[in-house]
Amino acid sequence: MKFAGTHLLVDLWDARNLDDPEQIDRTLCEAAVTAGATILHSHFHHFTPNGGVSGVVVLAESHISIHTWPERNFAAVDIFMCGACDPHLAIPVMQRLFQAGRIEVDEQRRGRVQL
């Protein structure tokens, strides 16, 4: 089985520090580099009045995105990476900031072809 990339859907529950777009931007960029990825662009948006953050880091190897709901202590992250990166390495870097009580990870292989 050959595939184009690994896509992790990561749900963070009972999480903290979900309302600071600059801190989240820095953390996701550090997570991307830790996973072996190259950053091309990042953009983060801060919602009012709930303080939620939506943002994305576009990578040479695909992307990381995040959407946070501070009022529910919940964040939905996805980490899509192709090539030699290991997207699983991004999760502990994020966990240092978000300190989630529970993390659910769903792993999808994108672009699978039978060889």
Added chain:
Amino acid sequence: MKFAGTHLLVDLWDARNLDDPEQIDRTLCEAAVTAGATILHSHFHHFTPNGGVSGVVVLAESHISIHTWPERNFAAVDIFMCGACDPHLAIPVMQRLFQAGRIEVDEQRRGRVQL
């Protein structure tokens, strides 16, 4: 069951028009609006030498991302929308451009809580 949003992972096979970032940007923005979403930001990157495109549209209701491999006629799209949007409505808009021979859609409910 209550959930924060619907996340569609859409793999497009035998697809066309995968190497023009401006055309893909316009199409994904039109797809977002058709699904009922509000666009906050979009960014597209054009890779050389293969012509692949990576990009994202950040929405008030989450995001749409795309990564294309023109040399394989393959694109990996994800459409994550919360609120009253219907992310399924975005797919026919994309299909007008990409004319994929085969489309695989995986639907994930993000942030599920038992009520």
